[in-house]
Amino acid sequence: MSTNEVVLRTLARVIPAINTSDGAGVRLRRSLGSGKDVRLDPFLMLDEFSSDNPGDYIAGFPAHPHRGFETVTYILDGHMRHEDHLGNQGDLQSGGVQWMTAGRGIIHSEMPQQLEGRMRGFQLWINLPATEKMKPAGYRDIQPEEIPVHALPAGGQVKIIAGTLETDDVKITGPIAGLSTDPLYIDVQLPPGASFSLRITRGLNAMAYVFEGQLKLSGADTLLATHSAAVLNDGDVAAFTAAEQGARFLVLAGRPLNEPVAQYGPFVMNTMAEIEQAVRDYQTGRLTA
């Protein structure tokens, strides 16, 4: 056996999204984070929100704290305003991304601005290593035009939000790079029957989340249904084929931290003592100090 043999990443398990609500009653579909220990290190949670009914989203996420991880909000359709305790204000429009590092603490609100129409997008939580959990908070608003779009030879396209898309033809790096979890975050759209494959560094944990149509992972017989996450086994290359109605899906990959996770709501630390400290800090106004 040759040492440079390319290993295809096969299907490890499927995590169907469950319907739930969060914030002030925002209806959403949660795959990662839908149960205790339903995570893919370093990813803690993945929510998809999608509704044409303002009653499902208009109440938004009023002021709330976070400590110890990063939140990534990707808006497909709609308009959301972000405000935090530092006085930052961000406007997220269709196609835009907010990459927020809670670090030692942030108190923010995430409020839909449109009064009608469809609100659709994702929020992903990415863990921080112990050494970075208490770093100062920060965030970056990424405008749609900052996100590279790669048109695929067989039709369809890939948007590169974080990390580097590497295929046989191209190597394209998105606006977010150089983080210690080395995240890859891409949005792939495939026409009916089209195939797409990419390189994913061995040792990174990887998954796909299907949000339109259905998808087949190369070498697997099962169709991945809409609103489900497929966790991939380790390997070098992931290959996908869209079913007859086409498919749109996220591919996420990241370097596992292999550290203990202690989570209580919006606080994600390594130990319960650190969680208790976070709760005390929040109650006494020192979360962000």
Ligand code: FE
């Ligand atoms: Fe939040």
